[in-house]
Amino acid sequence: MSGVVSGAVSAPLLSVEGVAVELPTPRGRLRAVDKVDLALAPGRTLGIVGESGCGKTMLSRAILQLLPKRARLEGRVMFGGRDLATLDPESLRRLRGPELAVVFQDPMTSLNPVLTIGTQIIETLQAHLGMDATTAFKRGTELLAAVGIPAPGQRMRQYPHQLSGGMRQRVAIAIALSCEPKLLVADEPTTALDVTVQAQILDLLAREQQRRHMAMILITHDLGVVAGRTDEVAVMYAGRIVERAPTPALFARMRMPYTEALLAAIPKLDSAPHTALPAIPGRPPDPTRPLPGCSFAPRCRYADELCGRAKPALEDPDDAGAPYACWHPISGARTSWSASSP
Amino acid sequence: MAVLEIEGDTALVSPVRKRHRLGGLFLAAVAWIVLIGLAAILAGVLPIQSPTDLDMLARREPPSAAHWLGTDQLGRDMLSRLIYGARISLTVGLLAPVIGVSIGACLGMLAGYFRGRLEAFIVGGVDVLLAFPPLVFALAVTAYLGQTVLNITLVIGILGIPAFTRVARAVTLSLSQREFVVAARALGATDSRILVRELLPNVALPLVAFFLLGVAVTIVVEGALSFLGLGVPPPAPSWGSMIGEGRESLDIAPWLAFLPALFMFLSVLSFNIVGDTLRALTDPRPGAL
Amino acid sequence: MAKFVGQRLAYLLPVLLAVSLLTFLIASLLPGDLAYTILGDQATPEKLAALRAQMGLDLPIWQRYGLWLWDVLHGDLGRSFRTGETVVNAVLDRLPVSLELMVLAELIGLAIGIPLAILCAVKSGSATDRFLTGLAFGNLSLPSFLVAILLIFLFAVQLNWLPATGWVPFGEDPLVNLRSFVLPALTLAFAEWPALMRVLRSDMIATLQEDYIAMARAKGLRPARILLVHALKPSSLTLVTVTGINIGRLIGGAVIVESIFALPGIGRLLVGAIQARDFIILQGVVLFVATGFVLVNFIVDMLYAVLDPRIRHGRA
Numbered sequence: 001m002s003g004v005v006s007g008a009v010s011a012p013l014l015s016v017e018g019v020a021v022e023l024p025t026p027r028g029r030l031r032a033v034d035k036v037d038l039a040l041a042p043g044r045t046l047g048i049v050g051e052s053g054c055g056k057t058m059l060s061r062a063i064l065q066l067l068p069k070r071a072r073l074e075g076r077v078m079f080g081g082r083d084l085a086t087l088d089p090e091s092l093r094r095l096r097g098p099e100l101a102v103v104f105q106d107p108m109t110s111l112n113p114v115l116t117i118g119t120q121i122i123e124t125l126q127a128h129l130g131m132d133a134t135t136a137f138k139r140g141t142e143l144l145a146a147v148g149i150p151a152p153g154q155r156m157r158q159y160p161h162q163l164s165g166g167m168r169q170r171v172a173i174a175i176a177l178s179c180e181p182k183l184l185v186a187d188e189p190t191t192a193l194d195v196t197v198q199a200q201i202l203d204l205l206a207r208e209q210q211r212r213h214m215a216m217i218l219i220t221h222d223l224g225v226v227a228g229r230t231d232e233v234a235v236m237y238a239g240r241i242v243e244r245a246p247t248p249a250l251f252a253r254m255r256m257p258y259t260e261a262l263l264a265a266i267p268k269l270d271s272a273p274h275t276a277l278p279a280i281p282g283r284p285p286d287p288t289r290p291l292p293g294c295s296f297a298p299r300c301r302y303a304d305e306l307c308g309r310a311k312p313a314l315e316d317p318d319d320a321g322a323p324y325a326c327w328h329p330i331s332g333a334r335t336s337w338s339a340s341s342p
Numbered sequence: 343m344a345v346l347e348i349e350g351d352t353a354l355v356s357p358v359r360k361r362h363r364l365g366g367l368f369l370a371a372v373a374w375i376v377l378i379g380l381a382a383i384l385a386g387v388l389p390i391q392s393p394t395d396l397d398m399l400a401r402r403e404p405p406s407a408a409h410w411l412g413t414d415q416l417g418r419d420m421l422s423r424l425i426y427g428a429r430i431s432l433t434v435g436l437l438a439p440v441i442g443v444s445i446g447a448c449l450g451m452l453a454g455y456f457r458g459r460l461e462a463f464i465v466g467g468v469d470v471l472l473a474f475p476p477l478v479f480a481l482a483v484t485a486y487l488g489q490t491v492l493n494i495t496l497v498i499g500i501l502g503i504p505a506f507t508r509v510a511r512a513v514t515l516s517l518s519q520r521e522f523v524v525a526a527r528a529l530g531a532t533d534s535r536i537l538v539r540e541l542l543p544n545v546a547l548p549l550v551a552f553f554l555l556g557v558a559v560t561i562v563v564e565g566a567l568s569f570l571g572l573g574v575p576p577p578a579p580s581w582g583s584m585i586g587e588g589r590e591s592l593d594i595a596p597w598l599a600f601l602p603a604l605f606m607f608l609s610v611l612s613f614n615i616v617g618d619t620l621r622a623l624t625d626p627r628p629g630a631l
Numbered sequence: 632m633a634k635f636v637g638q639r640l641a642y643l644l645p646v647l648l649a650v651s652l653l654t655f656l657i658a659s660l661l662p663g664d665l666a667y668t669i670l671g672d673q674a675t676p677e678k679l680a681a682l683r684a685q686m687g688l689d690l691p692i693w694q695r696y697g698l699w700l701w702d703v704l705h706g707d708l709g710r711s712f713r714t715g716e717t718v719v720n721a722v723l724d725r726l727p728v729s730l731e732l733m734v735l736a737e738l739i740g741l742a743i744g745i746p747l748a749i750l751c752a753v754k755s756g757s758a759t760d761r762f763l764t765g766l767a768f769g770n771l772s773l774p775s776f777l778v779a780i781l782l783i784f785l786f787a788v789q790l791n792w793l794p795a796t797g798w799v800p801f802g803e804d805p806l807v808n809l810r811s812f813v814l815p816a817l818t819l820a821f822a823e824w825p826a827l828m829r830v831l832r833s834d835m836i837a838t839l840q841e842d843y844i845a846m847a848r849a850k851g852l853r854p855a856r857i858l859l860v861h862a863l864k865p866s867s868l869t870l871v872t873v874t875g876i877n878i879g880r881l882i883g884g885a886v887i888v889e890s891i892f893a894l895p896g897i898g899r900l901l902v903g904a905i906q907a908r909d910f911i912i913l914q915g916v917v918l919f920v921a922t923g924f925v926l927v928n929f930i931v932d933m934l935y936a937v938l939d940p941r942i943r944h945g946r947a
Binding site for chain 3: 473475476477479485566571585596606610611614
């Protein structure tokens with residue numbers, strides 16, 4: 001992991017250009033994602049971090065072209081030189097699986113309850129690799145074994161409800177990996193799982209990512225998850241990217257007060273038992289009522305009159321490869337992770 | 343988080359436009375019900391001919407100044423028969439669901455409120471009644487009891503009990519866990535007071551919507567009985583028997599069957615529209631029975 | 632699964648018993664008594680008494696029920712006092728016609744309802760969806776005897792394409808037999824498809840919002856497979872239940888349709904028995920139909936369990 005922005009190493013596999021997502025609601029248009037730019041090179045990993053409702057899931061759905069029917073997408077999602085947003089449905093379908101794959105948040109709902117595990121793996125292999133049923137069954141069993149599922153041959157004939165949550169997420173990962181995708185989007189892959197299983201699943205994803213030299217986007221609300229498992233991190237707030245940096249650089253020197261607050265919200269092993277979890281005070285702004293200034297200003301302890309009036313742009317004044325959107329960035333290296341509890 | 347965002351999306355379906363679109367239909371349906379209802383009530387004082395006077399010289403006549411909607415196979419005035427037919431359809435149609443809703447609401451609320459053995463007994467009884475295909479049950483009972491308006495009303499009313507019991511029980515079940523009921527109980531209110539003062543007003547709204555749908559079903563069942571010649575005995579005019587008699591002359595005078603058919607269809611449709619609109623407004627669960 | 636079947640069975644028996652009791656009680660609603668109805672006005676008191684004694688009508692009602700139930704359990708539902716035909720024979724004779732009618736109607740109903748439901752669910756909220764949902768709603772307000780009149784007028788009277796009556800046994804001439812079923816089956820199907828479509832449509836719309844549908848799309852499956860396997864299979868569970876519930880209405884519809892189109896089925900047997908005041912046949916048919924209805928619903932419950940692996944594996 002170098003300190004260079006991943007896109008600069010080689011031609012990007014994925015490049016998100018000016019992407020915005022708007023959803024109609026009874027209270028007006030909801031701008032869930034607002035002019036996001038991102039780039040990801042082959043084989044690299046990007047973490048997207050933010051609170052609930054910051055638009056990270058909508059951004060991932062925009063990349064995957066899985067937005068709800070009524071959503072409006074602006075901008076371009078360039079993948080392997082083609083704009084996914086304007087691709088015809090059949091070409092898009094051919095990309096999904098062998099090029100582009102996803103692991104959803106909740107394995108309880110992302111596997112079809114009335115189809116066997118085997119059917120759900122085999123159909124993917126048959127759809128893209130043209131395997132016959134016997135070969136596909138064999139390959140499916142190998143895939144289950146590869147993601148650490150014991151007795152895979154037996155599991156193939158079982159239904160999702162017969163497996164634990166962690167096992168189901170392993171199945172979902174096996175399905176996502178089945179056609180050797182070039183990019184895997186993992187949308188909060190461990191949020192719905194037991195704490196004890198979370199690390200196992202994250203390690204499995206990291207291992208497979210390295211082994212297959214696959215690009216990966218890891219979406220999470222937990223800065224602790226991306227540390228050590230990604231090359232670069234993008235922090236999202238109110239539909240925008242507010243800070244982006246190579247992972248080591250971000251943890252060494254974060255500039256955006258929101259990132260700092262997110263870090264402080266991670267529960268620590270060494271904190272006293274039964275103490276209240278530190279949370280960021282206040283609530284994210286109403287996405288149907290955009291603020292004129294910085295969206296984080298109402299909750300930011302550094303905010304002044306300028307922050308409430310004008311929106312800071314995502315800029316990189318020091319050419320450090322780590323742009324941020326803040327009028328009053330935190331300066332100086334951080335001494336310890338726990339020093340910044342608000 | 344992610345889940346919330348997706349749920350937020352399903353909530354985006356704006357009901358506003360839909361309700362507005364239904365507005366015209368809803369008003370038209372209400373207007374038809376009022377029109378038919380007034381005609382049925384005022385049938386005796388309206389300047390129309392007798393529905394049973396025969397005129398063998400003027401059989402199956404097309405509409406004319408003397409007979410606005412023509413005459414039937416026995417030369418009786420169609421308009422008059424249609425209006426008197428509305429009397430029977432609406433009498434049975436409104437009274438039968440009254441029986442169903444009053445007994446069904448009591449049973450359903452008791453079952454939903456007290457639970458336990460009483461509930462098991464009531465639900466079991468309702469299941470037994472549901473074991474009889476409604477039309478077969480109605481045919482059999484009126485065959486034994488005799489074909490009178492009263493008997494037909496009673497039978498269809500009893501047949502409606504299960505549906506009303508189910509709705510009342512479901513609503514009561516969900517309501518009795520709610521704060522205002524729990525609070526009333528904590529304040530020492532008696533069971534009967536809670537049932538009548540707290541629960542009944544809330545159960546009533548969904549039941550009214552269901553009542554209107556019941557009216558539509560009843561009109562159809564009464565029509566079917568009369569159509570088969572097993573309903574209200576002749577010569578009293580009923581839409582169902584008019585359609586049944588008109589069927590014999592579909593080739594020479596199709597309007598004899600189509601006019602009462604149209605009246606019945608419009609009435610059933612109107613009650614369905616009004617009932618369904620009210621149900622959609624009172625029922626938080628979309629598509630719930 | 633065994634536990635599930637056991638539970639349903641334990642419920643089935645009391646319901647069947649109650650059905651038989653209710654059927655028996657309905658028959659005892661008859662004003663006067665059966666002996667009088669059979670013998671008519673000219674009957675002498677001696678003859679009446681003799682017939683009553685012969686039929687057991689002078690016994691207390693619970694005893695009569697016991698005797699009757701005993702006979703029923705031994706396959707003896709009595710015989711018509713007009714034609715002498717046994718109830719069992721009369722019913723079995725007409726059953727194939729009613730079954731053929733209902734199966735054809737249900738098939739046509741499903742063939743119309745399922746594709747339209749899928750179309751509406753995929754295009755939910757569109758003009759197509761609104762039109763078809765409106766059409767289904769309007770159709771639900773159209774009783775089957777009105778549909779029958781319309782179809783007869785159009786296809787038999789005006790176009791002269793299909794016969795309104797003229798049933799022959801299937802074994803005699805299958806083609807003529809099927810032709811005579813077209814209009815009756817279409818009539819019944821007209822009442823079926825809107826109900827099937829409405830339920831499947833709302834279920835499919837909910838299913839299409841599920842994560843596993845997004846997952847199926849993300850896997851790059853063909854749209855047909857997503858709709859027919861991933862969406863239709865879970866949604867069809869409710870469809871099975873509705874089909875079961877609808878059988879009650881289907882039977883009622885069959886009574887009317889058989890009468891209109893002169894099909895010699897159970898429904899026509901029932902109506903004929905009422906017109907002829909043949910109360911033994913009537914009672915037998917009611918018991919038969921209600922029992923059959925309860926059993927079919929039991930089977931539908933079982934089918935539901937077979938289709939849903941979650942119930943099959945005892946997590947109901």
